[in-house]
Amino acid sequence: MASPSFLQDTYAGRRVLITGGLGFIGSNLARELVKLGSKVTIVDSLIPEYGGNRRNLAGILSRVKVHVADVRDWPRLPRLVRGQDYIFNLAGQTSHMDSMTDPQTDLDINCRAQLAILEACRIHNPTIRIVFASTRQVYGRPDYLPVDETHPLRPVDVNGINKIAGESFHLLYSRVHGLRATALRLTNTIGPGMRVKDARQTFVGVWIRDVVQGRPFEVWGGAQRRDFTFVDDAVEAFLLAAGRDEAIGEVFNLGGPPPVTLLQLANQLVDVNGGGNFVVRKFPAARKKIDIGDFYADDRRIARKLGWRPTTGLRTMLERTLDFYRTELTHYV
Amino acid sequence: MASPSFLQDTYAGRRVLITGGLGFIGSNLARELVKLGSKVTIVDSLIPEYGGNRRNLAGILSRVKVHVADVRDWPRLPRLVRGQDYIFNLAGQTSHMDSMTDPQTDLDINCRAQLAILEACRIHNPTIRIVFASTRQVYGRPDYLPVDETHPLRPVDVNGINKIAGESFHLLYSRVHGLRATALRLTNTIGPGMRVKDARQTFVGVWIRDVVQGRPFEVWGGAQRRDFTFVDDAVEAFLLAAGRDEAIGEVFNLGGPPPVTLLQLANQLVDVNGGGNFVVRKFPAARKKIDIGDFYADDRRIARKLGWRPTTGLRTMLERTLDFYRTELTHYV
Secondary structure, X not given: OOOHHXXXXXXXXXXXXXXOOOOHHHHHHHHHHHHOOOEEEXXXXXXXXXXXXXXXXXXXXXXXXXXXXXXXXXXXHHHHHOOOOEEEEOOOOOOHHHHHHOHHHHHHHHHHHHXXXXXXXXXXXXXXXXXXXXXXXXXXXXXXXXXXXXXXXXXXXXXXXXXXXXXXXXXXXXXXXXXXXXXXXXXXEEOOOOOOOOOOOOHHHHHHHHHXXXXXXXXXXOOOEEOEEEHHHHHHHHHHHHHOHHHOOOEEEOOOOOOEEHHHHHHHHHHHHOOOOEEEEOOOHHHHOOOOOOOOEOOHHHHHHHOOOOOOOHHHHHHHHHHHHHHHHHHOO | OOOHHHHHHXXXXXXXXXXXXXXXXXXXHHHHHHHOOOEEEEEEOOOOOOOOOHHHHOOOHHXXXXXXXXXXXXXXXXXXXOOOOEEEEOOOOOOHHHHHHOHHHHHHHHHHHHHHHHHHHHHHOOOOEEEEEEEHHHOEOOOOOOEOOOOOOEOOOHHHHHHHHHHHHHHHHHHHHOOEEEEEEEOEEEOOOOXXXXXXXXXXXXXXXXXXXXXXXXXXXXXXXXXXXXXXXXXXXXXXXXXXXXXXXOEEEOOOOOOEEHHHHHHHHHHHHOOOOXXXXXXXHHHXXXXXXXXXXXXXXXXXXXXXXXXXXXXXXXXXXXXXXXXXXXXXX
């Protein structure tokens, strides 16, 4: 794992831009960077369907700069990227279903805006370190499990296609234009601040909301196996990726503790909550077409190259997430 | 190869839209379809940097409908796709260098416009047969030769990244929305009507122009091996791909006669021309970064599935191309 002194040396006093910084992972990253003594600037569109929520910065709002702006608003980008030491680039459209019903918006945010950010860097800050939040969705339905980084990319939805382009742009600008970029392919990430209004980030959000509200939640299918990363582990991966030269030009999967079926997860959630119930439903037809079946990631590459390992077990991540939403839910629904 | 009666049965009296239909391959396709008795509509932007040229339709202008329109002009698309039986989707930005200096334009044409065409089809013509012109550029620098369709996709420029997205959108709409799409990955295509003003389609265009004008042409490097498809063979591949159910949802490489080095090609061009000369130059640094080294395609998959085989040898394709430009060059420079 990253030693505290390595992170301190890397980030204390440094200027850091987080796109999507009011979102789930971005805000947790901001909180950690503030602790490490970074000068944090956040840009977030606060589009209601996306993950941004001012509440995510509770306690550190006075210690970060927040620009409510859309990364599609190109003229603002040069001023934002100039002088930064690091960019954590997490602004994105994450909903698989929305990408199918409104593909152009997904393209605008996950491709056009990404190119605009990279062009702004190339012109105004050409040696910047940048870490891009990609997704396991780039793989599509796995040929084998666990899925490593050499697995073919055969995305099953527009979101997966556009995220491939987004990460490819980052790696290309790293190779050709001198930016120093890394892409992390995230799986389901869980923790305080996650979107629970709907399933746009992960279906687990809705389960958490329902169980906290004492309502039965819906399990679609149930036999699919999935893996889960706790947000603190994901944050550490971002910090390591931006800080280590071995990560430049590379793409890494993030994983978590051993995968479970959705039914196992549902039972564990009810157990950790000390009560609750769920109903199992057939997989809806419209989603079936873009479902990926079983998925869990092989994260040995980032372990080998950067020494990152997920340290939070499933039970702990559910406990800490439920704890958070027991008091905070009103700010997130 | 395709039997004449199969092509007649498939295309006689049918309505066919060709995007980029004033371009090199699109216009050759239009000419063949007119012969087969199709009702051909062409849409082409005639942007000077792209391949469109009215001269390409010499002799058949009165037998096709031509809309000078940009595929980025979305409101016009529904009217264009309605009622068509086939779309040959060849509108694209092809220059690798331009994609690096103006990546957003490449994205607009090769991704946004493609999504708009597909959305127009989904809404207004949901079972249409569509063939998308992709490129060997999606592969990047080969791991092995010849490159088959399972080779990893690691594009070395923005154009390659965007063309991957473009073909992925087509295959996704085929799988999820019922359109019936095929993608063809083209290598260097040669023949009458090719762009010779500059190297935006292939470097061979400039060689042809220079040798016809009696000027020495420039060979960069020389040792790189490449393969070449004659345009008539490429046209046949498009016609087969749209006509055969086995092609739906598939992606195929096109290839040609055995590959040659650029020096061998240069010598053969001078030989076929009955004179001429060239100078060998070091590969320019800006292009070196996005060069792919040796490339030639394995085209056995389309041979196996559709029975397509390139039948034109290198000498013949150079002869026929030179013959054309000896009389036509003034319309193309």
